Ligand code: SF4
């Protein structure tokens with residue numbers, strides 16, 4: 001493969017899933033923030049708190065569906081850990097300085113793996129507890145527990161999203177391209193995801209590229 | 210404005226339920242078909258159109274073979290109100306200048322979280338799912354009138370006035386401990402119980418769920434710091450370390 005050829009990192013369907021996840025997630029965070037902190041302006045932006053509730057509930061359905069579909073694409077990459085992950089952590093992923101040598105990574109780096117798994121867990125928790133509050137509000141004990149877990153997961157996701165947005169855009173130029181066109185130049189993929197490329201080239205990658 | 214309160218004295222109550230009727234009348238709440246449950250207590254629980262009711266408790270003992278307690282059950286207008294803490298819609302539950310916890314059905318979104326957070330199992334929901342509960346007759350008290358229940362009570366078992374005076378009144382009548390004096394920051398409905406609160410159907414120490422308290426006191430403030438912190442960290446990182454540019458020319462492997 002020529003170094004300037006484009007290589008597919010995300011198929012059209014993967015991108016569709018991720019955009020649905022991103023949009024629903026951001027709207028859920030904003031409306032959820034409006035509920036938790038009782039912010040009139042946010043309620044008004046959603047046409048009042050009554051309609052914000054309906055929107056929030058149904059976006060939750062979109063969110064969990066998109067989360068599962070997205071996770072189906074990356075889960076196998078996120079569940080593989082080896083010695084390089086330990087080395088990655090010991091150099092702080094190279095985020096603290098550009099001078100250190102970062103060990104070779106697969107399709108996801110160690111930080112991404114942990115963050116994605118954390119978000120998958122929080123995402124499942126926030127959805128299940130959301131459904132409890134939505135569907136069985138009469139059950140006091142379950143509702144109180146759900147309210148708590150829902151909020152804790154909200155904080156976890158609320159911390160992840162700004163980080164993810166930053167690292168996925170301006171902090172790592174070229175990354176946003178994956179969400180738009182789905183492709184990156186071969187040389188870049190090879191540099192950032194050497195183990196994944198090696199697998200692809202040996203025919204074991206199992207990716208549609 | 211001084212905080213106003215109700216003083217409920219079960220010992221004075223004759224169980225006539227004029228308060229139930231007066232409340233329905235003033236608040237324009239429809240009557241409901243109920244069931245004969247083999248006793249005089251009726252209805253058996255608060256409903257969306259029953260904001261207060263008399264709970265009938267039979268407590269016979271050797272000394273007093275016929276002891277029947279009549280307890281006015283209603284929203285307690287808590288100072289630390291679980292319902293208000295959990296409610297996600299601004300203005301749906303609000304504090305009146307007199308200290309009552311009132312609800313505004315136009316603002317209520319019908320999530321029913323307030324019932325889960327209420328230590329007294331008070332909120333009910335109307336056919337549109339909106340919170341429906343005693344609001345201490347907001348419109349009356351705003352005009353310096355006693356709530357309908359207190360106004361109508363023929364024996365003085367429910368009285369309304371300055372909360373401190375209500376406490377003093379109960380103490381003068383011989384009740385050393387007034388239920389609700391200090392519970393949950395002080396309840397707006399005070400009870401002069403002759404025996405332990407349990408007998409009357411109340412918790413010894415009413416409490417808001419620890420999880421709700423922990424969320425409000427600890428996690429909620431932390432979440433501001435956490436979410437604000439990562440946003441700030443991103444800015445600092447961008448300025449101090451800068452973006453990670455993958456350059457093609459140093460690609461020789
Ligand atoms: S008794 Fe329940 S509904 Fe009434 S103020 Fe207290 S928490 Fe709210």
Ligand code: SF4
Pocket residue numbers: 292295296297298301302312316317318319320321322323324332339340
């Ligand atoms: S049901 Fe209404 S009053 Fe109760 S918590 Fe929800 S929005 Fe607030």
